[in-house]
Amino acid sequence: MIQLHxxxxxxxxxxxxxxxxxxxxxxxxxxxxxxETPIFIGVLNGSFMVVSDFLKLYKKPCEVSFIKLASYEGTESTESVKQLIGLNQDLTGRTVIVLEDIIDTGNTLEELKKLFKSQNVKHFKIATLFFKPDAFKKDLKIDYVGIRIPNKFIVGFGLDYDGLGRNLPEVYQLKEE
Ligand SMILES: O=P(O)(O)OC[C@H]1O[C@H](OP(=O)(O)OP(=O)(O)O)[C@H](O)[C@@H]1O
Ligand code: HPA
Incomplete structure (x- = not known):
């Protein structure tokens, strides 16, 4: 067991x-x-570990870039997704694959789809390491899912609780009271 805050x-x-x-x-x-030569887009902060491990295993030509969005505070979604660092690259005609650490309520995914809609990309796909089907509230497609998990707050492998826990190489879930 571990203690964070x-x-x-x-x-x-x-x-x-x-x-x-x-x-x-x-x-x-x-x-x-x-x-294709896809451009992988990581969504900071949480995705840094999955992007790193993913790219080390990806053996074909590819590029990588990052954007920074944030919606979670503490253990709850705030429902409003803020763009903290945007796209600074022309993606016209490119195959864009977003790499997420987790899709939970889907608020961030909805924002991502809006953001890339005007970019005239060739293909736009979403890949997420973790997905919480029971928390997901949107009618949106997720193209690649690593692991489906129950609706419990998790930390580790890039995911944090108020800033802590991102460095853990495995995933922990909130202990029941
Ligand atoms: O489906 P949702 O409910 O929108 O949750 C998913 C998002 O929440 C986390 O980011 P967060 O907003 O916590 O920012 P962070 O990556 O900087 O921790 C995670 O990295 C996803 O981007
Ligand atoms: O379960 C979670 N843990 C940490 N950050 C998150 N952002 C969305 N869901 C989660």
Missing amino acids: DKQFVPFISAKEINFAIEKMVSQIEDDFFD
């Missing part, structure tokens, strides 16, 4: 399971876009 968390998903899920996403995307 005022809350306790228990082990949930091992580094090995995470790696297996990322390998699966890499091979699906390599197969689907074998004749």
